[in-house]
Structure formats: C-alpha cells, structure tokens
Amino acid sequence: MRNPYPYNLEGPDLWLDVKIPGGIHCLTLYFFNNDSYKGHWNKFRDYDVQLLNAGGNIDAARKSVPLARARVCDFYGGVYKQFIVNGPARYSVRIGRNRSYVTKLQGIFIDRLTGEPPKTKKTAPRF
Numbered sequence: 766m767r768n769p770y771p772y773n774l775e776g777p778d779l780w781l782d783v784k785i786p787g788g789i790h791c792l793t794l795y796f797f798n799n800d801s802y803k804g805h806w807n808k809f810r811d812y813d814v815q816l817l818n819a820g821g822n823i824d825a826a827r828k829s830v831p832l833a834r835a836r837v838c839d840f841y842g843g844v845y846k847q848f849i850v851n852g853p854a855r856y857s858v859r860i861g862r863n864r865s866y867v868t869k870l871q872g873i874f875i876d877r878l879t880g881e882p883p884k885t886k887k888t889a890p891r892f
C-alpha cells in the first residue's frame with residue numbers, strides 16, 4: 766500500500782468545530798489505535814491535540830495560540846483526553862498528525878459539570 770503522506774511531513778491534521786452549551790463542561794476526546802499490530806508504522810502514532818478559541822473559524826484557529834494542549838501516544842488500549850471549557854462558546858480542536866501514519870479520533874463527548882462555579886473568571890478552559 767502506498768502512503769500518500771510521507772512520514773517526514775506535518776499534516777493533514779484533523780480539525781473539529783465544537784459548540785459548547787452554556788455552563789461549565791468537560792470536553793472529552795477518545796482515541797483508540799486499533800490497528801497498531803498491523804504494521805511497523807501504525808504503532809508509532811503520536812498526536813498533538815490543541816484546544817483553540819477561534820469560534821469555528823479555521824483560518825483564525827491556525828493563527829491563534831492554543832488555550833490548552835495534550836499529547837496522544839501509546840494508545841493501543843484506548844485513551845481519553847479531557848478539557849474543561851466554559852460555554853456558551855465555539856472552540857476549534859486541532860488533532861495534529863505529528864508525522865504519524867494517519868490522524869483519527871473515535872469519540873467526542875460533552876458532559877455538563879455541576880456544582881459551584883469557580884470564583885475566578887479566567888479558569889476555563891484547561892487540561
């Protein structure tokens with residue numbers, strides 16, 4: 766099988782436009798490298814996940830500084846990456862290929878967090 770994207774290049778990345786309803790929520794991304802046993806390059810996936818406040822505008826997201834970041838590697842058994850976000854808002858999420866075989870995501874979950882809100886205004890988002 767011919768790989769159309771050489772391993773020594775960045776991209777193509779996976780971009781998400783996530784709409785968060787009002788209140789504090791946990792944005793969870795689930796990754797599972799189900800085919801790491803199939804070949805040498807499949808097991809070396811290593812993603813750079815960035816949460817960006819770009820309101821769904823990909824061009825603005827590409828130029829913005831990430832609000833939070835996470836690294837996804839060694840995820841044969843599955844791994845969750847979580848971000849605390851404040852809504853209502855729109856966020857862009859970039860899952861960077863980072864010289865991996867391909868970029869993939871298996872699940873997106875948005876859960877409302879209950880309880881007392883934080884005392885400071887600038888606490889969310891965070892990893």
